[in-house]
Amino acid sequence: MAKKNILFAAFEASPFIKTGGLGDVSGALPGHLKNDEFDARVILPLISSIPEEYKSKMKFVTSYEVPLGWRIQYCGLFTLMKGGVKYYFLDNEYYFKRSQVYGELDDAERVAFFSKAVLETVKYIAKNFKPDIIHCNDWHTALIPVYLKELYVDDPLFDDIRTVFTIHNLKFQGMYDKYVIGDVCGLGGTEAESEMLHFDAVNFLKGAVIYADAVTTVSPTYAEEICTTRYGEGLEGLFQEFHSKLSGIINGIDLKSFDPKTDKAITVNYDAKSLDRKKQNKLALQKELGLEEDPDVPLFAMVSRLTTQKGANLIAELMPEFRERNMQLAVLGTGDYLYEHAIADFAYHNQSRFAARITFDEKLSRRYYAGADVFLMPSDFEPCGLAQMISMRYGTLPLVRETGGLKDTVRGYWDYGNTANGFSFKDFDANGLRNAVDLALGLWSGQKDTWRELQMNAIEKHFGWEESAEKYRELYNSLLK
Numbered sequence: 001m002a003k004k005n006i007l008f009a010a011f012e013a014s015p016f017i018k019t020g021g022l023g024d025v026s027g028a029l030p031g032h033l034k035n036d037e038f039d040a041r042v043i044l045p046l047i048s049s050i051p052e053e054y055k056s057k058m059k060f061v062t063s064y065e066v067p068l069g070w071r072i073q074y075c076g077l078f079t080l081m082k083g084g085v086k087y088y089f090l091d092n093e094y095y096f097k098r099s100q101v102y103g104e105l106d107d108a109e110r111v112a113f114f115s116k117a118v119l120e121t122v123k124y125i126a127k128n129f130k131p132d133i134i135h136c137n138d139w140h141t142a143l144i145p146v147y148l149k150e151l152y153v154d155d156p157l158f159d160d161i162r163t164v165f166t167i168h169n170l171k172f173q174g175m176y177d178k179y180v181i182g183d184v185c186g187l188g189g190t191e192a193e194s195e196m197l198h199f200d201a202v203n204f205l206k207g208a209v210i211y212a213d214a215v216t217t218v219s220p221t222y223a224e225e226i227c228t229t230r231y232g233e234g235l236e237g238l239f240q241e242f243h244s245k246l247s248g249i250i251n252g253i254d255l256k257s258f259d260p261k262t263d264k265a266i267t268v269n270y271d272a273k274s275l276d277r278k279k280q281n282k283l284a285l286q287k288e289l290g291l292e293e294d295p296d297v298p299l300f301a302m303v304s305r306l307t308t309q310k311g312a313n314l315i316a317e318l319m320p321e322f323r324e325r326n327m328q329l330a331v332l333g334t335g336d337y338l339y340e341h342a343i344a345d346f347a348y349h350n351q352s353r354f355a356a357r358i359t360f361d362e363k364l365s366r367r368y369y370a371g372a373d374v375f376l377m378p379s380d381f382e383p384c385g386l387a388q389m390i391s392m393r394y395g396t397l398p399l400v401r402e403t404g405g406l407k408d409t410v411r412g413y414w415d416y417g418n419t420a421n422g423f424s425f426k427d428f429d430a431n432g433l434r435n436a437v438d439l440a441l442g443l444w445s446g447q448k449d450t451w452r453e454l455q456m457n458a459i460e461k462h463f464g465w466e467e468s469a470e471k472y473r474e475l476y477n478s479l480l481k
Helices: 021-033 107-125 143-151 204-211 220-225 236-241 272-289 312-322 337-348 362-371 387-393 404-409 413-419 430-446 448-459 465-479
Strands: 004-009 038-045 059-068 071-082 085-091 133-137 162-167 175-177 201-203 214-217 246-248 299-303 328-332 354-357 374-377 397-401 423-425
Touching: 004 021, 004 107, 004 465, 021 038, 021 133, 021 465, 038 107, 059 107, 071 107, 085 107, 107 143, 133 143, 133 465, 143 162, 143 204, 162 204, 162 465, 201 204, 204 236, 214 220, 214 465, 220 246, 220 404, 272 299, 272 328, 272 362, 272 448, 299 362, 312 328, 312 337, 312 430, 328 337, 328 362, 337 354, 362 387, 374 387, 387 397, 387 404, 387 448, 397 404, 397 430, 397 448, 413 423, 413 430, 413 448, 423 430, 430 448
Parallel strands: 004 038, 004 133, 038 085, 133 162, 162 214, 214 246, 299 328, 299 374, 328 354, 374 397, 397 423
Antiparallel strands: 059 071, 071 085, 175 201
16 A cells, blocks of 8 residues: 655755754654555755755765746755654755745745745655655745646646645734735735735735635634634634635654653653652752742743743732742743843842743753742643643743633643643733732642652653654544545
C-alpha cells in the first residue's frame, strides 16, 4: 500500500529558521507525522539567515522558472535530510537574501512567490513524491490553496491534491492594498479577486480560509473563540460561515528537550519518582536571583513577553498586594517598556521577595520552570501556549486564565479538585488572578498532601507530539476518503 504524502509548507522551521512558535511546530510535527501510513516532508524558503552548517550540506536538485503575475522568476531547488525528515528549500536571492525573515516592504510579493513556487515545485518532485495533502501554515503560505483552485485547476497533476491551512497567529493576516491581488499575486480576473477582499484591502489569510479543504487552529477552544467578536480579529463572521471545516488541534512540546531528568541547564535532575529533589532547584534559583533562600515560601514564576496579551498588566497591578502575602515572585522576559519598568522597579525595591530579569535567557528559563512552585500565565488570549505544558513537565503547577490552549491543557483546582494539574480563573481582570493566587497559597500552606497530588498529576501528564500527530493524520484521512 502506497504511503500518503504530506508536504508541510511553512516560512520557518527550527533549527533552520525560527522567529516564534511556528518554527517550533514546523520543526517538530512533520517528524512525528511519519509512520507506516504517511510520509511527511517540509518545504521552506532558502532564507539567507539559515546557519551555514545547514546550507553547506544542502544538495542542489534543479532550477526552473516560476510565473508570478507578469513576472518570470528564477527558483532553485535544494534538499537536505534532517532528523529523518526530507526538507526542500526554494532559492531566490532577490526575495530571500534579506537581513530578516519578515518585516520587509515587499513581504506580499515574497510570500506570493513562495506560495506559487511551492506548487511549481510539485511538478519536479511528483515522480518520487506527489503530495496528497499540502499542509499550509499562517498567512505566509495562505495563497497556496487559492492558487491551487484558481490557477492549477486544469492541470490533472493537481486534481486530487487537498490542502489544510493552520492558523498559528490570527493577529497577522497578510493585509495589503487591493492592487496586490492582480499586480503581485496574478489573480486578477479570478473569483479570488473579490473573495479575498476584506473591506477595501486584500486579505491573504481570508483567502486560505475560503479555499482550503480544512482549517485548523492550535487548540480546540481557540477554534471556537475566533468565531466570536472578542477573538476573531475582524474575521469572526468568516469563521462562522466556514465553521464546518474549522477544528483545533493542540500543539505538543519536545519531551526529550524539556525533561527534568536529563536537563543540563537545571541544578539538580529529578523526575516523578524523585520529586523531592525539585526543592534543591528552588533553593538554587532563589540564591541566583537574590531572593530569600527559604523552601517553605511558595515561589511563583513568569516567563513571558511582558505585554497586555500575556497579562503583564495584571501582574504589575497586583505586585503591591502580592508583597502583603507570604510568597515570592520571579519574572523573566521582555516586552512593553511600561510593564518592563513597572515590574523591574518594584522588584528592585523588594529584592528579598521579588526578582525581575528583563531579558530572554533560554537556560535561565529552564531554571525558572524547575525551581518555581507555581507558573503564572494570566493571558488575555492564548491560541495554544507551550509554557504551561513545559511547567507541568517540571512538576510546577500552572496558574492560567481559561482561554485557548490554556483551558484545553490545564485542569484548574476549583473545577477538578484533587484530579487537577494546576489553577485557573475565568475573567481577565486583577480580581480573577488575585483569587486564583490566594487559592494556590491556601493549598500550599494548608494541604500539602493535595499539593503533592496536583504536582504528580502535572508531571505525569505528557504533552508530546504523538497525540497531536495522530489527530492530524485523522484529519488528513478524512480529506482523502
